[in-house]
Amino acid sequence: MACEMLPIPTASEYTMNSMNSDEILKIEALHVTFSTERGPVRAVNGVSLSLKRGEVLGVVGESGCGKTVTGRSIIRLLSEPQAQTPQGSIVYRPRIGEPVDVLKLEQFGKEMCHLRGKEIAMIFQEPMTSLTPVYTVGKQIMEKILTHADVDKAEARAQALELLKRVGISAPEQRIDEYPHQMSGGMRQRVMIAIALACDPQVLIADEPTTALDVTVQAQILALMRDLKSNMNSSILLITHDLGVIGEMADSVAVMYMGRVVEYADSVTLFTKPRHPYTRGLFRSIPLLTKNETSRLEPIAGTVPEPYAVPSGCPFRTRCPHAMPVCEKHDPPPVVTRDGGTVRCWLYNDTDPEGST
Ligand SMILES: Nc1ncnc2c1ncn2[C@@H]1O[C@H](COP(=O)(O)OP(=O)(O)O)[C@@H](O)[C@H]1O
């Protein structure tokens, strides 16, 4: 009898099969490399993350660790010529139909354009670069509505007005006809959020949404996002370098260093029991209300290595106060902790996930 060959499952099939019903987005082994004159830059080097329905997942780490590139990979907006095609899988569960690996879709094909904006929306750090200076904010919100929904212009304008109210813009009837440069930074960020919400996305990727804003406006935008989370039951991937913002917003947290997730935990565990020396370093280096006021701030020793010269073994070892000989030779694999998180550090191992420190 002829032997029937079974098809070999692809990486994304494995991801889909391991996806729980409450997971809306699952990233597995994502690699993104930029080809530069000085050599390849592995901006994202094997990131795996899972976002659940209604969850705020914080992604935190120093500048340059790959947060933005991870976010832009999800909506397939890496269009620089140096960017090589992302490898791995990013499986998204749409409102209708089967889960889909967005990395398998054509970058500007119909399916991806539908997902980008209508199901997965992204807000960027600097609203002025994402808003068009030559159109009124009303026109920009309406354009998004008209692209994705079957409504006429009058209805789109009414919806745009409603969105401006919802994101807390005062006198929206006047503001709707203003240009971005007539607005403050905080108001522009609200407009960006209104555009992102125009199609009621299931997943919102917020990339440093408050970094460019002063502290008072920052608090208002965070309050708005908390509101959105509870009213919309949408899932938020919150990218920030600020652990304070994470503490206020996130249900769970992925800590990134040099293109990889070095620690993942629920927010309470991360704040009460950070495990990775890098995470602990981050906590020691920032002022937090929860910290004893007399404790001194200590910056993490050294600087992030050049992306062209990644150290052998554990990439954090050159700055780590606990570096051991094994760290130089071998890259630590992710270890599952008792709280259901993961940590990539030789201080912890399979037999004793709590480690010795
Ligand atoms: N277009 C590009 N060309 C070359 N390197 C890039 C490009 N975009 C990003 N990178 C590199 O990728 C790494 C991650 O960048 P990014 O995701 O923007 O960091 P983060 O958002 O965490 O600050 C950095 O080392 C950055 O220099």
Ligand SMILES: [Mg+2]
């Ligand atoms: Mg960034």
